[in-house]
């Protein structure tokens with residue numbers, strides 16, 4: 132099997148397959164999510180894919196009412212906000228993701244540190260099917 | 270141990286100008302830069318001949334997107350009459366013109382040029398709020414954009430991480446907003462020259478007239494806590510935590526130290542310069558500080574031989590209230606986790622021990638992103654020369670001031686220390 136390039140494009144393709152994948156340096160074992168093709172610890176390019184368990188904790192979040200156009204296209208706006216967050220993965224490392232299953236109108240109830248599990252959002256944006264990385268309460 | 274970097278020769282600022290900042294339907298980028306340049310010409314005490322300018326460095330983030338016109342270097346060099354001398358555009362998101370300043374300093378310090386014009390310009394207000402949010406989001410890192418993060422969203426997330434780590438809350442950010450709005454009416458160039466108290470009272474009056482009843486706001490914080498007056502943008506960032514959409518321009522004239530006194534008896538010197546780059550929010554060591562700012566500060570302090578205590582006042586990049594809080598810690602003015610307490614005690618007010626954003630900051634002065642970096646240095650230059658009028662730092666004998674500029678979500682940060690000798 133041909134090795135997939137350690138790129139953002141491949142990372143996004145794996146998300147479509149409902150896999151959260153990172154890269155690991157075979158020289159020094161440093162791991163990266165999203166993947167890096169060059170290890171920034173030892174500068175080896177000898178990487179391998181590793182699948183994340185998809186569990187972690189909320190490190191930071193925001194509830195967005197003034198949305199960018201591609202989120203407005205998904206139905207979000209001042210009356211219908213959404214949550215974006217940073218999730219600290221169980222294996223270490225952090226990812227930016229949408230946060231689902233919590234009320235964006237009650238930010239006081241959302242706690243930094245709360246445990247989360249991965250969820251893949253398959254969404255129509257315009258005439259394109261896109262997959263976005265998301266997390267929801269465990 | 271790393272050697273502290275030094276300039277090859279000294280560089281002085283001998284003139285400066287900035288346009289008024291605001292939303293101008295009837296002014297474009299050229300008109301705004303012309304306003305700034307006209308002020309620069311008269312600011313050079315002993316005069317100068319623009320034909321002697323060797324080169325232009327111009328910061329502009331995204332007039333390509335905002336105005337569908339790119340390649341602003343030659344447009345501005347032609348405007349101010351220095352073409353065919355070289356013009357170079359620098360782009361570092363909201364730190365674009367701090368990079369122009371830095372490149373201009375290096376060009377003179379290297380001995381290559383003797384006199385350089387540096388400036389910045391941005392024209393944003395002819396787009397809708399959503400379009401501007403998308404334009405600015407071009408400067409986030411790709412993973413942030415995919416996750417739906419906007420600029421206010423990223424800083425909102427920094428705030429939630431800071432709150433969780435140090436126990437601060439929204440009220441602490443309100444202190445920053447109230448302070449900036451207290452400084453702004455003293456700055457004739459500011460976009461929002463009005464205090465929160467005045468805004469609150471005006472809004473009360475108009476509601477009383479229109480609806481026959483006024484809200485029961487007793488203090489500025491009551492006003493800021495009310496979602497009708499201060500709606501959420503990206504929790505916990507509300508409208509009054511966010512800088513506005515602005516148009517504006519700024520510029521400075523730099524010369525080699527040895528010829529500075531041909532132009533003025535009061536040149537302001539570059540004492541320290543630092544620039545850092547960030548790794549994207551998710552890859553940072555910690556979400557409660559900006560490592561690029563810390564790197565830039567270390568460089569600038571190392572080069573100048575100065576410490577945070579030596580900085581008498583500073584402009585600090587407050588695109589959002591939380592940014593000012595985090596950065597006053599990153600710059601070493603206060604210890605990590607202590608900044609919000611010092612701010613609550615009044616340390617950063619105009620009459621405090623460390624006045625921050627005497628101009629009103631990005632929040633009230635305005636934030637035409639490509640013009641901001643040099644407009645911050647313009648404020649420091651104005652304060653050091655004692656020309657800040659009603660907002661002059663009252664400490665007296667000002668010798669050392671600084672400006673911190675941030676681009677994107679911390680991708681590009683600069684810290685510049687200026688000195689009056």
Ligand SMILES: [Zn+2]
Pocket residue numbers: 156157158159160161170171172173174175
């Ligand atoms: Zn390695």
